[in-house]
Amino acid sequence: MTRPADHPAIPSRKIGVLLVNLGTPDAPEPGAVRKYLAQFLSDPRVVEIPSWAWKPILHGIILRTRPKKSAHAYRQIWTEDGSPLAAITGRQAASLQARLGDGVLVDWAMRYGNPGIQTAIDRLFAEGATHILAAPLYPQYCAATTASAMDATFAAIAAKRWQPALRTLPPYHDDPHYIDALKRDLDRQLAALDFVPERLLLSFHGMPQRTLDLGDPYHCHCQKTARLLGEAIGSPVDIAFQSRFGKAKWLEPATDAMLAAYPSQGVRKLAIAAPGFSADCLETLEELGIRGREQFLAAGGTHFARLDCLNDSDEGMGMLDALIRRELAGWWPPS
């Protein structure tokens, strides 16, 4: 039977993949940073304080003081292609698109700032995606990151009459593809150093201690990644948590405290990696690579190397390619 001429178009099956990362300001300027922080820190998944108590602190104190300080930090790591986090996520999407070929539409989005999740979902939709795999690029599950990205993705399709089928990439903190990619990538970077580190420190983004007590698996996921990576590398690794924010107790040990203490414990040559970040960003390039280095050297350290995240390296993209293909099974490739 032929379709009547006035009948709406019926889409054929098309697969979309949406890579999602945290977000970043549009420019390393206080105004742009304020806008980004306002969106980020108003997310109840990120700051779990009742809004009546948090809003006055956010708008009365934090958004008046932090944007200037953070803009200064962003300026030190900004590139010709913009914020490293956005630039690298864009390259990861382009590389994945090349690996998967034209049969799959690959796009990317930021949970906060641009390009937003709604924009990316609408674009995939306009390009005809009927099936979408949303892939938050967080190996370790955390409500503040993974769940927040999923909330925004679900919200982005909520108003659609004909919703796409939706799948989500599960956390991959203990996936052999991830551990193996990290091992090979770190082995390569360590072998290229002009010194032999006495210790490898794995620094993960911190979280309030309360989130662990409330049942967030993030802390356990970080510990498991560190254990498996240490076993794969074949030497002991240390673990620490960075980027403390606010006055509450955060997960410990703290990265800055470890960096300051190492030299007095006889560790003067250090390598630091941040396996919880899929892409280098403010927290790795500035906090670890600039301020962390200064702290370690000021405390008596002599050699310091910040190792890159997986980014769009062959190891990182091979892993992402394998994880995404596995999650697309049954949808793609067509049988």
Ligand SMILES: C=CC1=C(C)c2cc3[nH]c(cc4nc(cc5[nH]c(cc1n2)c(C)c5CCC(=O)O)C(CCC(=O)O)=C4C)c(C)c3C=C
């Ligand atoms: C990798 C996982 C991340 C978790 C977990 C996380 C939790 C978390 N973060 C804040 C506050 C801030 N984080 C900031 C930057 C930032 N955070 C992550 C990742 C995680 N955050 C990334 C990748 C980045 C870098 C963004 C970039 O543009 O490069 C910032 C902004 C920067 C600054 O002003 O210092 C804040 C603030 C909280 C409160 C939190 C958990 C509750």
Ligand SMILES: [Fe+2]
């Ligand atoms: Fe953060």
Ligand SMILES: [Fe+2]
């Ligand atoms: Fe735990």
